[in-house]
Amino acid sequence: MFYIIGLGLGDPKDITVKGLEIVKKCDRVYLEAYTSILTCGKEELEKFYGRPLIVADRDLVELGADDILAGAEEKDVALLVVGDPFGATTHTDFILRAKEKGIKFQVVHNASILNAVGCCGLQLYSFGETVSIPFWTDQWQPDSFFDKIVNNVKNRLHTLCLLDIKVKEPTLESLTMKKKVYMPPKFMMVSEAALQLLQIIDKRKEQGEDPGISEKNVCVGLARVGSESQKIVTCSLKNMSTVDLGGPLHSLIVVGPIIHPVEMEYLVQFEMKKEQ
Amino acid sequence: MFYIIGLGLGDPKDITVKGLEIVKKCDRVYLEAYTSILTCGKEELEKFYGRPLIVADRDLVELGADDILAGAEEKDVALLVVGDPFGATTHTDFILRAKEKGIKFQVVHNASILNAVGCCGLQLYSFGETVSIPFWTDQWQPDSFFDKIVNNVKNRLHTLCLLDIKVKEPTLESLTMKKKVYMPPKFMMVSEAALQLLQIIDKRKEQGEDPGISEKNVCVGLARVGSESQKIVTCSLKNMSTVDLGGPLHSLIVVGPIIHPVEMEYLVQFEMKKEQ
Numbered sequence: 238m239f240y241i242i243g244l245g246l247g248d249p250k251d252i253t254v255k256g257l258e259i260v261k262k263c264d265r266v267y268l269e270a271y272t273s274i275l276t277c278g279k280e281e282l283e284k285f286y287g288r289p290l291i292v293a294d295r296d297l298v299e300l301g302a303d304d305i306l307a308g309a310e311e312k313d314v315a316l317l318v319v320g321d322p323f324g325a326t327t328h329t330d331f332i333l334r335a336k337e338k339g340i341k342f343q344v345v346h347n348a349s350i351l352n353a354v355g356c357c358g359l360q361l362y363s364f365g366e367t368v369s370i371p372f373w374t375d376q377w378q379p380d381s382f383f384d385k386i387v388n389n390v391k392n393r394l395h396t397l398c399l400l401d402i403k404v405k406e407p408t409l410e411s412l413t414m415k416k417k418v419y420m421p422p423k424f425m426m427v428s429e430a431a432l433q434l435l436q437i438i439d440k441r442k443e444q445g446e447d448p449g450i451s452e453k454n455v456c457v458g459l460a461r462v463g464s465e466s467q468k469i470v471t472c473s474l475k476n477m478s479t480v481d482l483g484g485p486l487h488s489l490i491v492v493g494p495i496i497h498p499v500e501m502e503y504l505v506q507f508e509m510k511k512e513q
Numbered sequence: 514m515f516y517i518i519g520l521g522l523g524d525p526k527d528i529t530v531k532g533l534e535i536v537k538k539c540d541r542v543y544l545e546a547y548t549s550i551l552t553c554g555k556e557e558l559e560k561f562y563g564r565p566l567i568v569a570d571r572d573l574v575e576l577g578a579d580d581i582l583a584g585a586e587e588k589d590v591a592l593l594v595v596g597d598p599f600g601a602t603t604h605t606d607f608i609l610r611a612k613e614k615g616i617k618f619q620v621v622h623n624a625s626i627l628n629a630v631g632c633c634g635l636q637l638y639s640f641g642e643t644v645s646i647p648f649w650t651d652q653w654q655p656d657s658f659f660d661k662i663v664n665n666v667k668n669r670l671h672t673l674c675l676l677d678i679k680v681k682e683p684t685l686e687s688l689t690m691k692k693k694v695y696m697p698p699k700f701m702m703v704s705e706a707a708l709q710l711l712q713i714i715d716k717r718k719e720q721g722e723d724p725g726i727s728e729k730n731v732c733v734g735l736a737r738v739g740s741e742s743q744k745i746v747t748c749s750l751k752n753m754s755t756v757d758l759g760g761p762l763h764s765l766i767v768v769g770p771i772i773h774p775v776e777m778e779y780l781v782q783f784e785m786k787k788e789q
Contacts, residue, residue: 245622250531253521253623257530321624323631330775336782344632346521346624346739347529348597351637353622355599361627362645366670367638392664394642463622499606506612 239306239335240315241322243347246463248277249285256345260286264312267293267305271404272327273319274424274486276464282317290317294405298327302334309340320349350462350488354397357457357469358503363493364397365389370430370489372401372423383437386491387449398489400425424485427458427470431477431489450474450491457490457507458482472509480509515582515611516591517598519623522739524553525561532621536562540588543569543581547680548603549595550700550762552740558593566593570681574603578610585616596625626738626764630673633733633745634779635766640673641665646706646765648677648699659713662767663725674765676701700761703734703746707753707765726750726767733766733783734758748785756785 240259245251252260260266268279268290275282283290293305293316305316322328322344335342355361366389368382382398389396404422411418434450441448452475460468460482468482477489496504516535521527528536536542544555544566551558559566569581569592581592598604598620611618631637642665644658658674665672680698687694710726717724728751736744736758744758753765772780 243624245529247622248531250534251529251622253527253529254533255524255526258526321628321631323634323637324628326636326773326775329631329634329636329779333775333778346523346527346629346632348519348622348624349628352597352600352625352628355597355605356620356622358605360602360605361599362643364642366641366668369638388668392642392668497602499602499609502609503605 238313239309239340239342240313240345241328241332241342242315242317242345243321243349244275244317244319245347246320246350246353247275247461248464249282251347251463253345253347256347257286259313259315259345260317261288262313263315264308265291266315266317267291267297269293269298269316269318269328271295271298272325273402274404275319276461276466296405298331302331306335306338306340309335310338321347321351324349324351348463350399351397353462354459354488354490356462356467357459357471357490357507359395359457359490359492359500360497363395363495363497363500365392365394367397367399369399370401370425370433372403372425373433380437383434390450390491390493393493393495395493396491398430398491400427400430400487400489402486425487427460427482427487427489428478428480430487431456431474431480434474434491435478455492455496457492457504459488459490460484461486462488469507470509471504471507476509514589515585515616515618516589516621517604517608517618518591518593518621519597519625520551520593520595521623522596522626522629523551523737524740525558527623527739529621529623532623533562535589535591535621536593537564538589539591540584541567542591542593543567543573545569545574545592545594545604547571547574548601549678550680551595552737552742572681574607578607582611582614582616585611586614597623597627600625600627624739626675627673629738630735630764630766632738632743633735633747633766633783635671635733635768635776636773639671639769639771639773639776641668641670641769643673643675645675646677646701646709648679648701649709656713659710666726666767666769669769669771671769672767674706674767676703676706676763676765678762701763703736703758703763703765704754704756706763707732707750707756710750710767711754731768731772733768733780735764735766736760737762738764745783746785747780747783752785
């Protein structure tokens with residue numbers, strides 16, 4: 238049997254009882270560690286589970302499915318993922334490969350940022366399409382996510398922006414080499430995401446367009462949601478570009494034009510001036 | 514301390530390890546049982562936790578916050594909710610009431626239908642605004658949710674439709690009486706939701722409008738997501754009106770006009786003809 242188990246968002250104890258029982262009985266347990274990260278490390282998980290884990294990096298998950306699934310017809314193999322198993326296309330794809338091989342599978346759900354983001358008080362029913370904000374490079378500065386945010390605002394909806402993470406990313410130069418060289422891991426902070434949004438707004442203004450949102454738009458910055466060190470700040474987009482919420486992972490919400498009274502009452506506790 | 518703990522979606526073992534430890538140590542533990550239900554009953558939960566639970570029905574949660582929070586300044590009190598604690602406005606409001614009283618609180622996240630719905634293979638990033646489909650009565654047949662679905666389709670997005678549940682709902686006649694009389698619990702099935710959508714389409718056609726979606730739209734029906742008896746069926750909206758997925762809870766997805774190849778590859782396994 239192949240199990241794909243969500244770990245939730247914070248520490249080792251965020252696994253479900255069902256998930257923990259499976260982890261303890263499996264022959265091999267892999268830890269997916271490149272689409273997201275927990276606030277604790279592999280060692281802490283191993284100590285809590287009382288068993289060793291095999292780190293499944295990008296290469297192993299995307300190219301080595303055969304290795305991970307080997308013997309899962311008879312043995313029990315688990316893949317642990319941060320958040321919920323269906324949070325990344327990679328995982329859905331992985332289940333498809335298990336199915337192709339005729340291997341039975343079971344999914345153990347858990348919290349992911351897509352529902353835990355409700356912790357800031359904004360109602361999940363008032364969110365539109367979720368967007369991803371990628372790291373810009375000198376050569377590549379995509380901004381299609383911006384139009385989705387503006388579209389959500391037009392529809393009076395909030396937007397959850399997932400911020401890019403780069404873990405075990407090969408350097409551009411080493412892509413064609415036999416031995417890949419990896420960049421140090423990096424995680425986009427809410428200030429960087431806000432800066433990119435402000436740059437797009439400026440660019441569109443220069444081009445004579447109405448950007449649809451402004452530096453005055455209310456935003457919510459979230460860090461390490463679900464963990465003990467969780468931090469939430471609400472302020473204008475402009476001020477968000479100066480906010481430091483500490484270590485990863487960060488997420489940013491561009492708040493829609495309509496804020497329900499219960500949302501407002503909850504949100505004000507995170508106002509910038511009170512935090513800093 | 515006041516704890517609000519998500520139970521996930523399926524059986525008692527879907528609680529997190531963190532949540533279970535808190536449940537075991539609390540002085541009083543309430544089970545919220547009217548905005549959603551698990552596939553198991555209170556007795557099964559009590560047996561698994563090894564402790565009694567107090568059922569918190571609508572009246573107790575919405576009117577009796579003082580009772581639930583009594584003594585939580587010094588004692589440990591927990592409120593258990595199906596899914597994630599921020600899945601319903603009621604719960605956010607409840608946390609606000611704890612804050613007003615100066616009571617410290619902790620949230621324990623878990624899976625909810627809003628992220629677990631990924632189990633059908635449709636990517637969560639391709640969903641627009643979530644809608645709720647209410648039970649119609651002879652006097653009251655609202656259809657504002659329909660416009661939201663059509664808007665999502667225009668934006669090439671899928672729509673998760675949460676289907677109404679009525680638990681401990683007073684009868685209309687008893688609303689003005691001292692002693693309320695309650696209706697038997699009822700849960701909307703995917704077939705009922707599909708029928709309501711088809712009726713709205715017919716009505717708009719009669720009025721000479723373009724309804725925006727048709728009986729041919731692809732839908733996904735889901736029942737008891739996250740439990741062992743989970744069922745998923747995909748078919749046209751018209752066929753969905755004849756589908757029986759068994760006991761509650763049900764959810765319906767109106768699929769957007771663009772289906773990604775990985776989504777399609779996953780979704781076809783649930784095609785109606787294979788299921789029935």
